[in-house]
Amino acid sequence: MTKLLRKNVIYADNKLVIFNKPYGLPMHDGDGTKQTVKNVLPFLSKMVYGINTDIPLHLCHRLDKNTTGITICSTDAEMADYVMGLFRQRRVLRKYLAVVVGEPEPMKGVVDMPMSESIVSATKSTKRHSRMIIKPDHRYDDATGKEYPLRNAGGHTAITHYRTIDTTGDLSLVELQPQTTVKHQLRVHMADGLSCPILGDHKYSRYGSLAPQVLPPRVLRMFNIPHSKSRYMPLHLHLQQVLIPGVLDGSKPNMVVGSRLPFHFSRTLNLLKMKPGAHEGWEGDHRPVRNTTAEPLRQDNDLYTDPTRSQTSETSAFDQTDDCEKVFRTRIKVKYRPT
Template sequence: MSFEPLSLDDLELFQDDLDIDLIGENLDAITIDPTLPAEMSYTVTATDKGERLDKLVSNMRPDLSRGHVQRLIEEGNLTINGTIVKSGYKLREADLIHLIVPPPAPLAHLAPEAIPLDVVYSDDDIMVINKPAGLVVHPAPGHYSGTLVNALLYHVPNLNINGNIRPGIVHRLDKDTSGLLVVAKTDKALNSLIGQMKEQSTLKEYTVLVEGNVQPPAGIIDAPIGRDPKARKQMAVVRNGKPARTEYKVLAYFARHTLLMARLHTGRTHQIRVHFAYMGHPVTGDPVYGRRKPTLNLKRQFLHAALLGLALPSTGEYREFQAPLPPELEKALLEAQNFD
């Protein structure tokens, strides 16, 4: 089942990354694929003529978001014919693009913190964590404490992968989303997990409670997601957004809510929240894409990463991990069941 994307004009000014402090973690903006070259050149073809510089480069380098590319341009690390231009520069045939991707910032200014972690699985290569709601995954400018990364530096001594400021983080959960998240302890494991996610061989299933009764009881929402042109700090279904597919299955209907299983086939920022809001069934308790007046006594969105499947980097064995609903979501679910 596909839903017709919204028709929105003038999307060229979009940046694909978000303000991390305000909206949640955006992995695209800060993870550099170590398998891709740190320096590269490209000659613009007739097919590329007229394309925006930042858009073309972000399409060529999937590990770099539009916002990251724009910063590289501002810093002089992305040039046209040896000259610094603006992000919106319209490319001409035979233009020479030269890109340098600096290495990630070191970890020296990040301090280990004794933040408790619910470790579901751990070996020499990876750690699977059941993240509580309220825990930010990785640091952002001006906010270098109290995050999952700070906790990892404490629980995994000498953790330093590629000198990355967010060591081992290959996917993320929004601050107020709970559930399973895998982190790498070694460069080898990091590359393995990045490869699995690019090949979409990992399994990510979420338990979701949404407003209203969803019909049909199973389907796939296939609608591209990008920055909302009307609300800069939000995402939306937009015509020229990145492809996004969410599979779902109804688990139970209640008087005013629907309990769902949602499976991600892509990993766009706020994908589940945006897709169900687009359907007219926002995630219950979502303060950004949901209803202004909460229908349940819930202080966070009802979104929980319940199942994670992946191949262990050390052996290649496929494993699945599960995390039960946290108490606050169990309580909200009981309230939904008894809603008159």
């Protein structure tokens, strides 16, 4: 596994190591899993900096187990805290690609729906399990045409900008730019907000059920699989591009990192005869957030902290016209020391 991560390293210098996380690899321990990104980071450090190095690598954010794409690590705790602070302040810009079932309507827009974690009761066919759900903070009155705030809403602010790149009607290629980083935000917004669940998302395709995703007959024929095998369809969600401000020295302190699509994602796009297309800029307001009502998602782990938590930082809004160092091919700025 360490060799696979080393092969997927996109950028490395004395402060940062950025790699393309493969499919099915969890970030942290859980359910007895030992093969995790966190556990192999010490070996990855030796493969990047030298066999005798004691340089630690700290995770600066997290991705779901079956989400692929850019993963940022730092060589010191101070830089890791700085990058995690950028995530909490909404200053790290992220662009995901996803293949979804159906066609979003409208083709481009913003999903602004608060979310919270809930326990779904057991049924005859599904055991009791946790799930992120939409938690509205306002209700709409049809009679008056006005919105009224709900008491004790308690949801985490979740905002996602989306754009449909191409569609066949049954499947669509969508670009997602989350403005916040709530757990499973993109998966819930696509499934519950737009009724277009991500291809291979068996947890959120049907509310209250953990049954495999139901795919249209034409999609099953395209992939040449029976309905009984649809449970093996992998999640098509990839963190393709990230803009990190203020992490480099010199005249271009901001860095844009791009990553290649995983094999299963590329194969699906080839079958659909689709291409991601050119970058069309960043969406949303990414100014630091100061007001909050929501509690951290996981108080024992900073990587799970609610991004809407108030900040004391006096950083200004990121100017998207600033020059950026672009990294779309492997760039290693450290010298490997074998002895």
